[in-house]
Each structure stands twice: as C-alpha cells, then as structure tokens.
Amino acid sequence: MTTVAVGTVAPRVAEHLNRALHTLFRNEERLHLLGEDVSDPYGGAFKITKGLSTGFPDRVLSTPLSEGGILGVAGGLALAGDKAIVEIMFGDFIALGFDQVLNFASKSVSMYGREVPVPLVVRCPVGGNRGYGPTHSQSPQKHFVGIPNLALYELSPYHDAGAVLGSALKQGVPAVFFEDKVLYTRRMYRDGRAGDGYRYEMLGTADSGWAHTFPEGERATADVIVIAPGGMVHRALDAARALRDEHGRSVHLLTPSRLYPLDLEPVLPLLAGAGRIAVVEEGTAGGTWGAEVARLLYERIWSSLTGPVILLNSADSIIPTAPHLESRVLLGRDHIEAAVRTSAGWDVPPQGAAGEQAASGVRLTDEALEGVALTVPKLNNNDTSYLVVEWLVEDGAWVDEDADVVSLETSKAVEDITAPASGYLQRIVPEGEEPGVGALLARLLPQPPGQAAPAPRAAAPDVVPATGIPGPAAVHTLDRAQQGTAAVVAKSHREVPAGFTVIRADVDAALDALGRLEEETGAAFGLPETVIKAVAAGYEEFPLFFGSLVDERTVAVADAPHVGVTVDVGGGLYVPVVRDVAERSLADIADTLMDFRMKALTQDFSAAELNGGAISVSLNPDPGVVLVHPIVLWPQLCMVSMGAVGEEYRAGQDGTPTPVRTVHLGLAYDHRVINGRDAVLFLTRIKARLEQPDELRTLLEDGSDRP
Incomplete structure (x- = not known):
C-alpha cells in the first residue's frame, strides 16, 4: 500500500499512480504492462508509466498501435496464469478493443464450465476539459456498465490507487480503471481534508469503498447528497461550496472507487437521510452509470426519497476543441449548482413587469429600473x-x-x-x-428589459490615402496575441533603460542530479524548472530584483518570488506566472509549466494567470540557441534568459579533451534600480546554485514532496 509521510505536501495524482504501479511491479513478479509508447524515456502519453520499463524491462512492453491486439495479448497472459495491466493511450480508443473485453476477457471467466481467473486491468485516461477535441476527450464508462464478469473502477483523489489496482487484480475478473485526465495534475486529498472548510471519511473497503465529503461540523446532516465519480469530484465540490455560500445549504459528496458492481451498503444510511440525491457524470445521457445508480436507489430506499434522483450529464454532442465551446458541452460546476438549486426550489427569480410594485409595496424608481x-x-x-x-x-x-x-x-x-x-x-x-x-x-x-436593437457596429472609413507608393503584394494583420506582445515590447523599450549581462554556467552536475531524481521519484522535470527555482532562491538576498518602481525614488518589493515564464508553442507568446516558487517542489513547477503549455495551445489562460509576476524567465531550449537578450516586462525590473544546453570541450587533468555541458544565462535589468555589479552578483549566485554540490542539493530538495 502506498503511503505518504504526514506533514509533507500531498503528491500529484499522476505521481501517486506512478508510485502505485512501481510498488505493484515490485510485489508481483508475474505482472506485465502493455501499451503504446509506455517505455522510457517517453513513459506513456501522460507519464504514468515513467521508469517502469527501466526498472522492469522484461515485463513492460511498448506495443504496436492496435488496441485489439494489445487487449488480446494481455487477456491471453491473464488466462494463462500471469497478471496484466494495459494502458489505452486515450480512453476513446478502447472502442477499438471492445470485442476483446466483451467477447473474450469477460466471458473467459465462466465459459469453460468452471471459474477461471482472468487478472487483467485496462487503464483508460478519459474525459475532456483539456482541449483535445472529439476523439480524445470522451467518457465511455456507460458502454461497459452491466457486462457480466467485468468490474469498473475510477481513479479519485481520495482512494489509494495501489490498493484499488491490487484488489482489482486479485478479484479474478477483468476490470477497467477509468482515469479522468483532469486529475493527473491535481493533488491527492489526505489527512481527512478536502480543501478549505470540508472534510472526508472513508467508508467500506479499499476496492469498493466510498469517500464521504462534508462541510466541517456537518457530518450527520445533508440537504443534498451528490454522488460523483473521481473525475467529477472537484466540480461537484465547487458547486457544493457555492450552494453553501449562497443558500446556507449542506451539500455532501459521495465518491466510490468501484463503479460496477456498486456496493451501496456502506452509504445507504447517509442516502436514506438526505433531502435530495443527485448523480453527476461527464458522459452523455442514455443508458448511463447514473441511471444504474438511480435504479439501485429506487430498489433500496424508495420510501425515504423526497423526490426523484437528479441525473446530470454532459450535453448530447461531440466534444469541441475550442475551450469556450467545450465548457458549454461538458458538465461543469455551474451546471451542477443550477440543477440542484432549481430541483430543490432554492432560488426563484423575481417576477413582475416594469412599473409594477415590488412585493414590499414600494414602487420601483426610475433609477432602480436602470x-x-x-x-x-x-x-x-x-x-x-x-x-x-x-x-x-x-x-x-x-x-x-x-x-x-x-x-x-x-x-x-x-x-x-x-x-x-x-x-x-x-x-x-x-x-x-x-x-x-x-x-x-x-x-x-430588476424587470425584464424591452427588446432593444444592439448598438450598430461602426463601419470602417472607405478612404484610401493617395501616397503614390505601390500597394503591397499581401497584407498580414497581426492577431491579438501578437499585438499584445508588440505593446509590451514597445512599452519596455520606451520606458525602461535596460542593461544586459550574460554568464556561462556548467550544468553537468545539475543534469546528472536531475536524472537521478527522476529515477527516484518517477516525476518528469529538467533544467528549466531548476533555473526557475534558482532565480526564486535569490529573493531574500536580492529583493530589489523582485520589485517594481512606484515613483523615481521608491521600489515596491513583491511579497513572494512569483516568477513569470515565457511560453510559445506557436499560438503566440505568453508569460504566465508560477506563484510562490520558493515553496514549491521541482515536480510541482514542472506540472505547472506543462499546464501552461497546454493552455497556450488552446489559448485558455485567465487574466489572473498572466498577472502578478515579480520577475520573469525567458526559456529558449531549442538546439543551437546560444544567447538570448530578453526584455524587461514593465512594471517588473528584471528578466532572466536561458539558452539551450550546449557542449564544449576542455582539457582534463591529463590533458585529454573532455566534453562539458553548459548553458548561457542572461539578465536584462532596469538600470534605474539595478547596477551592473549587482546584476553580475545575481547571475553568479544562480550559477553557483547550479554548479556547487551543496547549493544544488539544497535547491533540488527544497519544497520536495517525496515521501
């Protein structure tokens, strides 16, 4: 069973799952894992299998792109007495192997005249909210409900993944383990706390038990209970908080580890005492897991229900790639809140036409009507x-x-x-x-408005200046992202008298240490996260580098080393902010940077994520980039740049040429506040943190969330 030391930061769900797989492979000598690109250095599309092929090379196999073939081989291994875990790269693709699940693996348990164990677990990353589009974002759980000899589980931030997977393999029937992709970068819940103001308790067994989440001090009473599988937990919990804040209602969550067959016994007393019950799931309506839950509830506690079970699903639609359309299709926090509020009758909007009296008998004034x-x-x-x-x-x-x-x-x-x-x-x-x-x-x-035509769009003036200069062959209009970059650059060059200093750092020791740390933890990170951490480590010694000019004589120093990081994946340059860097581990920073890259692809940043940086780092890892001259992002005072890792040869102790990996670190700075000597000292301290063993060890272990 995977454990985490009390007092440390809870691991990301992806890290927790990776550690669980490593533990299973150490304990199960006949366990195999098959999937597309699961071997190192790739470690799977979401890095869940990172390190497994290195540690267990004979039992972890990257396969051809054939879901039917993968599941057929894995089913054969399980039927022959071994144990097998299959990773389907995206849960959508399990449809290509459905025949092997329905007609081979599940039926093999009982079609030979006796019970035959088939210890097979199929891992499926599912769900949307990542901008992956129609064929990489579905939640196919409902298509597997009700198949004899097939168990269904779902990853959650409460349940120990190692215990769930281990139990599933011991049951003797094949299982599908659904993993909502939005969970991978979230942290596990632990120590009985599920965020501010909410606690949880575990009910039942490890493989089929439940997590019960409730407002602090309100364990026994619930106006509404929302049954939410693991991928819906955060959305349901956000809706519960909103309903509590706005209406004073106590909304509880119940989250099972096993979806089917569902064991209701541990939670029946809670459900029977609730005012209303809702079931939320990201899949579309029709033949759903939620309908199966409702059927069981009607059989068991019909007389205790105060109304029909509320079934909430995503819209009957393909899943768009565009974030603003995707959010309208997929079931979200606002949909849950509105549906529960409406069904419970907690919020009725005011009625009446313009000019009528309010319920208090006071006539609405013209000012109020505006x-x-x-x-x-x-x-x-x-x-x-x-x-x-x-x-x-x-x-x-x-x-x-x-x-x-x-x-x-x-x-x-x-x-x-x-x-x-x-x-x-x-x-x-x-x-x-x-x-x-x-x-x-x-x-x-306060009253419904009359029908008013929208303001007309101003037409562009139909005027062509007569300059006598031939027109261009083509005209390219800058998009809004590039216009914003242009505005920032222009403002920087107009207002900031910048200086620039560059220094070279040897990074052999840092890269070797990072490689060892990746093997130990299974987390994926590299030199960019280390440089960001090294920059933030200078906050106490060089506070002015993390400030902004209030006037010609005053610098306001930031309350913490919030570091902006350049991200450009082809859709425009963004500088989102990694907050409180000094308190965060390298793995945490790496997760944040990966999230930033995904948001840059979909142009899905919020304004809050792009504001509040105290200093920025320009990352330029493309091969061949030697030196980058960054700008200063007003109102900041500094930007650090990092080029690509290069290699140069130096004479060793015996005179033999020896390769050394190096990187150039640049610093652009506002010369009104920072002088050249201070800039050199700042860069020298970053260099020392990357090169000197003691400094490097402190940097890598600071904020570590390793158990």
Whole structure:
C-alpha cells in the first residue's frame, strides 16, 4: 500500500499512480504492462508509466498501435496464469478493443464450465476539459456498465490507487480503471481534508469503498447528497461550496472507487437521510452509470426519497476543441449548482413587469429600473480595450450575482466576466465589438428589459490615402496575441533603460542530479524548472530584483518570488506566472509549466494567470540557441534568459579533451534600480546554485514532496 509521510505536501495524482504501479511491479513478479509508447524515456502519453520499463524491462512492453491486439495479448497472459495491466493511450480508443473485453476477457471467466481467473486491468485516461477535441476527450464508462464478469473502477483523489489496482487484480475478473485526465495534475486529498472548510471519511473497503465529503461540523446532516465519480469530484465540490455560500445549504459528496458492481451498503444510511440525491457524470445521457445508480436507489430506499434522483450529464454532442465551446458541452460546476438549486426550489427569480410594485409595496424608481451597470474591467496592463467574444447569457435572461455573463478577449487570454449583481440582462455592446476599459457592457435590471436593437457596429472609413507608393503584394494583420506582445515590447523599450549581462554556467552536475531524481521519484522535470527555482532562491538576498518602481525614488518589493515564464508553442507568446516558487517542489513547477503549455495551445489562460509576476524567465531550449537578450516586462525590473544546453570541450587533468555541458544565462535589468555589479552578483549566485554540490542539493530538495 502506498503511503505518504504526514506533514509533507500531498503528491500529484499522476505521481501517486506512478508510485502505485512501481510498488505493484515490485510485489508481483508475474505482472506485465502493455501499451503504446509506455517505455522510457517517453513513459506513456501522460507519464504514468515513467521508469517502469527501466526498472522492469522484461515485463513492460511498448506495443504496436492496435488496441485489439494489445487487449488480446494481455487477456491471453491473464488466462494463462500471469497478471496484466494495459494502458489505452486515450480512453476513446478502447472502442477499438471492445470485442476483446466483451467477447473474450469477460466471458473467459465462466465459459469453460468452471471459474477461471482472468487478472487483467485496462487503464483508460478519459474525459475532456483539456482541449483535445472529439476523439480524445470522451467518457465511455456507460458502454461497459452491466457486462457480466467485468468490474469498473475510477481513479479519485481520495482512494489509494495501489490498493484499488491490487484488489482489482486479485478479484479474478477483468476490470477497467477509468482515469479522468483532469486529475493527473491535481493533488491527492489526505489527512481527512478536502480543501478549505470540508472534510472526508472513508467508508467500506479499499476496492469498493466510498469517500464521504462534508462541510466541517456537518457530518450527520445533508440537504443534498451528490454522488460523483473521481473525475467529477472537484466540480461537484465547487458547486457544493457555492450552494453553501449562497443558500446556507449542506451539500455532501459521495465518491466510490468501484463503479460496477456498486456496493451501496456502506452509504445507504447517509442516502436514506438526505433531502435530495443527485448523480453527476461527464458522459452523455442514455443508458448511463447514473441511471444504474438511480435504479439501485429506487430498489433500496424508495420510501425515504423526497423526490426523484437528479441525473446530470454532459450535453448530447461531440466534444469541441475550442475551450469556450467545450465548457458549454461538458458538465461543469455551474451546471451542477443550477440543477440542484432549481430541483430543490432554492432560488426563484423575481417576477413582475416594469412599473409594477415590488412585493414590499414600494414602487420601483426610475433609477432602480436602470439597474446595475456591468462595465469593462481592467484585466491587464497591456490593453486599453478588449474584444467581446461571446455573450454567455441570452439578452433578457435572469442572471445570478457572480455568474459568468460575457467572455472578453485580451491580447493574451479569454476572460469570463461575472455579474456584479442579480438581475435581468440587457446587453449594450454586441459580440465582435471592442469596447474600452470602463465602457458600459450591459445592465442588470430588476424587470425584464424591452427588446432593444444592439448598438450598430461602426463601419470602417472607405478612404484610401493617395501616397503614390505601390500597394503591397499581401497584407498580414497581426492577431491579438501578437499585438499584445508588440505593446509590451514597445512599452519596455520606451520606458525602461535596460542593461544586459550574460554568464556561462556548467550544468553537468545539475543534469546528472536531475536524472537521478527522476529515477527516484518517477516525476518528469529538467533544467528549466531548476533555473526557475534558482532565480526564486535569490529573493531574500536580492529583493530589489523582485520589485517594481512606484515613483523615481521608491521600489515596491513583491511579497513572494512569483516568477513569470515565457511560453510559445506557436499560438503566440505568453508569460504566465508560477506563484510562490520558493515553496514549491521541482515536480510541482514542472506540472505547472506543462499546464501552461497546454493552455497556450488552446489559448485558455485567465487574466489572473498572466498577472502578478515579480520577475520573469525567458526559456529558449531549442538546439543551437546560444544567447538570448530578453526584455524587461514593465512594471517588473528584471528578466532572466536561458539558452539551450550546449557542449564544449576542455582539457582534463591529463590533458585529454573532455566534453562539458553548459548553458548561457542572461539578465536584462532596469538600470534605474539595478547596477551592473549587482546584476553580475545575481547571475553568479544562480550559477553557483547550479554548479556547487551543496547549493544544488539544497535547491533540488527544497519544497520536495517525496515521501
């Protein structure tokens, strides 16, 4: 059983699962793992199998791209007396091996006239919210419910993955273990806490038991119980918090480790005492796991239910790649909150037409009828206007306070703007317009608005200047991301008198130590995370490097070393912020950078993720990049750059040429605050942290979440 030392930071779910697999392979000498690209150095599409092929080379096999073939071979191994785990790269692809699950593995248990154990577990990364599109984002759980001799499990942040997988292999029947991809970068819950204000307890056994999550001090009472499999936990818990904050209701969560066959016995008393019960799942409606749960509840506690079981699913649609469309299709926190609130009758919007008296008998004034203004907020320092991408609420519809109303696009991100008050929405600015900061977007009225035509879009002037210069062969319009980059660069060169210093660091020791640490932990990280950590480590000694100019005489020093990091994967340059770097492990920083790269691909950053950096690091790891001259991102005072790792030869002690891996570190700095000598000292300290054994050891172990 995998354990984590009390007092350390809980591991990421992906790290926890990787450690569980390593433990299983150490304990099970006849266990095999098969899948596409599961061998090192790749370690699977999500790095869950990293290190396994190195540690157990004879029992971990990267296979051809054939789900039917993989499952057939694994089923044969299990039938012959070995044990097998299969990784399906994306759960969508299990459809290609469905015949092997339905007609071979599950039937082999009982079709030979006696019970034959088939210890096979099929791991399936499933679910959306990652921008992977229609064929890499589905949740196919419902298609496997009800197959005889087939057990279904789902990864959760509560349950010990090693205990669940080990138990599944011992049951003697094949199993499918669904892993919602959004969980991989989340942390495990532990020590009975599930975030602020909520606790949890485990009920039942390790392989088929439940996690019961409840507000602190309210374990025995629940207005609503939401049954949520592991991938839905965070969305359901966010909805529970919102319902508690807005309506004072106690909403509990129940999360099983085994989806089918479902053991309700440990939680029946809780369910029988609840006011209402909801089941949430990311798959589409029709023949669902949730319907199976409802059937069992109707059989067991019909007389205790105060209303029908609420079944919540994603929309009956393919899953789009575009984030704003994907969020509308997939079941999310807002959908859960609204459905529970409506079914329970907790929130009824006010009624009545304009000019009628309110329930209190007081006639609404003209000022009140104008409602509450929704204006364009200041989202960043680079833009003075934002594009209205999409209205998320229909014109004239009722809107709750703090509900998402409209999506605005900045030069770097799309940000959802919330309602400052409840009311009926009256749009002022149509989609496609680009209002300035402070402009009126809409009003929230106490009465339904009349039908008003949207403001007309201003036409571009039909004027062509007569310059006498031949027209261009082609015209390229910069997209908003590049326009934002242009604004930042122009502002930097206009306002910051920058100096620049560069230093060379030997990184052989750092790269060797990182390799050893990866083998020990199974986590994936490299030199960029180490440099970010080394930069942040200078916060106490060089506080001015982490500040901003208030006026010509005053520097405001940041409260912590929040480090911006350049990310450019082809969709524009972004500089999202890794917060509180000094308190975080290398693996944690690596997870954050991977999340940033995924968001850069889908252009899904929030404004909050792009603001608040105290210093920035420009990462340029492409082969052949020797030196990079960064800019200073106003209002910051410094940016560090890192080129690619290169190799040079030096004479060894015996005169023989010896290869040494090096990297160039540059520093651009605001010369009004920082002088050249200080810049050299700052870079020299970074160099020392990468080269000197004691400094390097401290850097790598600082914030470590290893058990």
